[in-house]
Amino acid sequence: MNTQPRPNTAFRAARLALRLSQDEFAERIREAGAPMTKRTVQRYESGEIPNPRPATARALEIVTRLPISSLGFPADVDAVVVDDGRGGHDLEVRHTPVPVTGPARTAGGYSGVWLSRYEFFSSSRESTYAGLHYVVLLQHDDQLTVRSVPGSAASSLTMDLTVDGNVLTGTWTEQTDPQGHYKGARYHGAIQLLAEPTGRRLAGKWIGFGKDMDVNTGPWELTFQDASTSKAALAKFDRRPEAEHRP
Incomplete structure (x- = not known):
């Protein structure tokens, strides 16, 4: 059985609503105090990164003017405390990718x-x-x-x-x-x-x-x-x- 992350369309929609390219969006996030690159934006939009770190979440809320829950990130279920690699800890949400069990319906009909x-x-x-x-x-x-x-x-x-x-x-x-x-x-x-x-x-x-x-x-x-x-x-x-x- 194949598994793959579900694209985060809420995150992408918020960026598009601001009329920002992925590069421009990353720059806005950096200006708000969190590290971000175009590649990281792409990984969020593809669903490869399931949840942002706290500093990034705060920057996203500042830039988009939306609560983090409206940006396509899951509720705090299956949350675990992880080492942030800098001597501290972060709360990270882990979730199981949605299994793909059959042919996907054609996307974008109402987009x-x-x-x-x-x-x-x-x-x-x-x-x-x-x-x-x-x-x-x-x-x-x-x-x-x-x-x-x-x-x-x-x-x-x-x-x-x-x-x-x-x-x-x-x-x-x-x-x-x-x-x-x-x-x-x-x-x-x-x-x-x-x-x-x-x-x-x-x-x-x-x-x-x-x-x-x-x-x-x-x-x-x-x-x-x-x-x-x-x-x-x-x-x-x-x-x-x-x-x-x-x-």
Whole structure:
């Protein structure tokens, strides 16, 4: 039985959303205080390195403005303390590579840039608002990773979805604007979307808790914009979408 690491599409999506090459991303990480080379970035993206050292994790969070758990690294299960080679110790996560038991499904069917739009009712303002982001979507087998393009909104949005036929199910997280109405609060919940036969629109519902700790729901849709995730293509979407309301 062959085993191979699963590519870290969340890590790659975060880099692409910043419109940085692997060299440029490595330079940003070094500036944030951790060693990094282009080759190391490639190893993270391929899944060859399953988890960063603590100093690298801190630098990644500084550069991407995302928690390390949103960059495709596993939760702290099977964690062991290891010698760091410099007289100290690090906490390292070890996990078993996913076994490959059959032919892989063609990857990349939904990959590209999409416009994400959801609606929610604000009880404090007694009005319905729409949250819009341009997002980078990357697909590997039946797993989809969604990360917002930083310049498209003051808040940051992530989704991790699983594809089953034309049904996409998973979770979402939004870190709201620190200067906005919700003062940087972090919200999260579940989402299920249906893909239209053309594959150019995903529509469904979100569910999540509100600031009054009640469970809310509302519509969410993603509309296809561009199949390319190159730096030049992403530059076109590093801007605010047109919107009538903003959270």
